[in-house]
Amino acid sequence: MNIIDVRSARILPNRSYPASRVIVHSTGETDLAAVIKFYTSPGAVCPHYVIAHDGTINKIVPEDHVAWHVAYAPGVAATYGKGLQEWQRWRMHAGKLDKSAREGYYAAWTARWPGLEDPRTLAGPRPNYMSIGIELQALEAPTRRIFTDAQYAALVELTSDICKRLSIVPSQRTVFGHSDADPIARSNDRGQWDPGALFDWHTVSAGVGFSSANA
Ligand SMILES: [Zn+2]
Numbered sequence: 001m002n003i004i005d006v007r008s009a010r011i012l013p014n015r016s017y018p019a020s021r022v023i024v025h026s027t028g029e030t031d032l033a034a035v036i037k038f039y040t041s042p043g044a045v046c047p048h049y050v051i052a053h054d055g056t057i058n059k060i061v062p063e064d065h066v067a068w069h070v071a072y073a074p075g076v077a078a079t080y081g082k083g084l085q086e087w088q089r090w091r092m093h094a095g096k097l098d099k100s101a102r103e104g105y106y107a108a109w110t111a112r113w114p115g116l117e118d119p120r121t122l123a124g125p126r127p128n129y130m131s132i133g134i135e136l137q138a139l140e141a142p143t144r145r146i147f148t149d150a151q152y153a154a155l156v157e158l159t160s161d162i163c164k165r166l167s168i169v170p171s172q173r174t175v176f177g178h179s180d181a182d183p184i185a186r187s188n189d190r191g192q193w194d195p196g197a198l199f200d201w202h203t204v205s206a207g208v209g210f211s212s213a214n215a
Pocket of ligand 1: 025
């Protein structure tokens with residue numbers, strides 16, 4: 001693994017109990033220098049790692065510190081609390097939460113999580129305290145393959161290593177995406193994106209060694 005240490009300037013708490021999940025994200029932003037600059041600035045949210053297009057792993061926050069990569073907006077959290085039928089009618093539209101999700105908007109999510117009512121249960125009661133966050137640098141012009149092969153390979157290697165070191169048993173419940181845990185917030189007009197419905201979970205789960213439904 002090619003790991004570069006680019007430490008966040010933010011003062012972050014020590015982890016009070018071991019991480020039990022790995023949460024995968026897309027930066028959304030394609031400019032790596034801008035992404036790193038943002039994540040390492042004192043007041044910003046940050047993941048533990050950012051994986052660049054060439055597979056280089058930028059280490060932003062040590063694993064024994066809490067990083068800030070998952071948080072529920074109060075309105076979104078309250079919407080999940082209303083139950084599956086109700087929350088699936090809502091989505092983010094032009095930056096606002098509204099009741100405009102058409103039939104099938106969450107089809108990929110539902111296919112991945114049959115029987116799951118509340119996505120918040122995936123991330124647990126204290127999401128950042130319970131997880132390691134890995135961001136993948138978004139592609140400028142994504143095709144159906146939304147990240148590079150080098151990124152998938154680095155993600156597989158890093159996730160395997162994290163699971164081994166932190167005694168996390170890899171499964172769909174312990175290695176998942178931000179859009180799995182917060183599908184309303186991590187969506188836009190085209191659907192879920194962080195890492196979203198086009199993310200290749202088969203490559204990751206086969207590489208790390210667990211079974212996972214693709215979206
Ligand atoms: Zn995210």
